[in-house]
Amino acid sequence: MNAFKAIASEPRRRILNHLAGGPMTVGEIAAKFDMAMPSISKHLSVLKEAGLVHEQKRGQFVIYSVASDNLVNALYGFLTPFCPDARRITAGRKRARKSK
Amino acid sequence: MNAFKAIASEPRRRILNHLAGGPMTVGEIAAKFDMAMPSISKHLSVLKEAGLVHEQKRGQFVIYSVASDNLVNALYGFLTPFCPDARRITAGRKRARKSK
DNA sequence: ATGATATTTTCCTAAGTAGGAAAATAGCTA
DNA sequence: TAGCTATTTTCCTACTTAGGAAAATATCAT
Numbered sequence: 001m002n003a004f005k006a007i008a009s010e011p012r013r014r015i016l017n018h019l020a021g022g023p024m025t026v027g028e029i030a031a032k033f034d035m036a037m038p039s040i041s042k043h044l045s046v047l048k049e050a051g052l053v054h055e056q057k058r059g060q061f062v063i064y065s066v067a068s069d070n071l072v073n074a075l076y077g078f079l080t081p082f083c084p085d086a087r088r089i090t091a092g093r094k095r096a097r098k099s100k
Numbered sequence: 101m102n103a104f105k106a107i108a109s110e111p112r113r114r115i116l117n118h119l120a121g122g123p124m125t126v127g128e129i130a131a132k133f134d135m136a137m138p139s140i141s142k143h144l145s146v147l148k149e150a151g152l153v154h155e156q157k158r159g160q161f162v163i164y165s166v167a168s169d170n171l172v173n174a175l176y177g178f179l180t181p182f183c184p185d186a187r188r189i190t191a192g193r194k195r196a197r198k199s200k
Numbered sequence: 201a202t203g204a205t206a207t208t209t210t211c212c213t214a215a216g217t218a219g220g221a222a223a224a225t226a227g228c229t230a
Numbered sequence: 231t232a233g234c235t236a237t238t239t240t241c242c243t244a245c246t247t248a249g250g251a252a253a254a255t256a257t258c259a260t
C-alpha cells in the first residue's frame with residue numbers, strides 16, 4: 001500500500017489535486033509550483049509507482065493524469081470536503097482554474 | 101493532515117488495526133508486536149497527535165483506543181476489504197482475536 | 201546531423217524518521 | 231519511605247526522503 005506513503009506528502013497531495021483539473025504535462029504542473037522540474041518529476045514517479053496517476057507519452061511530452069479508477073484517490077476526493085487542510089488545497093485549485 | 105503521515109507507516113497501521121479489537125494498554129499492544137515498548141509508545145503518540153487514537157490514564161496504565169469518530173479511520177476501515185495489503189493486516193487481526 | 205525543448209537520472213546535502221538501550225517519570229503497594 | 235510496574239523521554243545510530251544542480255535521455259524541427 002504505497003498509496004498511503006504517496007499521499008503522506010503535502011506537495012504530492014497538491015500535485016494530485018492540481019492534476020485533478022485534467023491531464024497535463026510535467027512542465028504545466030511544474031509551472032504552477034515553486035519547485036524545480038526534476039523534483040516535480042520525482043514526485044510524479046512516486047505517485048505513478050503508487051498507482052495514483054497514469055502516464056502517457058506524447059512526443060517529447062509526458063502527460064500525467066489522475067488514476068480516477070484508484071480507490072484511494074476516490075476516497076481522498078471524498079474526504080476533501082471534510083478536512084480543513086484538504087479544503088484549503090481544493091480552494092487553491094479552484095482559484096487557479098478561475099484565474100486561467 | 102497528519103493523519104496521512106500517521107497511516108503511511110505499516111507498523112502504525114498494524115497497531116491501529118490491532119487496537120480496533122478494543123481498548124488496551126501499551127503493554128498489551130507491545131506484547132503482540134516484535135518491537136520494544138518505547139517504540140510502540142512513540143508510534144502511539146504519533147497516532148494520538150494525528151487524532152487517530154484516544155488516550156485514557158488509569159492508574160499506572162495508559163489505555164489507548166481507536167478514535168472511531170475520526171473520518172480518516174472510518175475511511176481506512178472501509179478501504180480495508182478492497183486493498184490486498186490492508187486485507188492481509190486485517191486477516192492477521194482476526195487470527196489474533198481467534199487464538200486469544 | 202544540429203539545435204532546441206521536455207523530461208528523467210544522477211549525485212549531492214540537509215532534514216526527518218525508525219528503532220533500541222538506558223534513564224526518567226508516574227503511580228501502586230507494602 | 232522503599233520497591234515494583236507501566237509508560238515515556240532522552241540519546242544514539244542507521245536509514246530514508248526532499249529538493250536542487252548538472253548531466254543524460256528522448257523527441258521534434260531544421
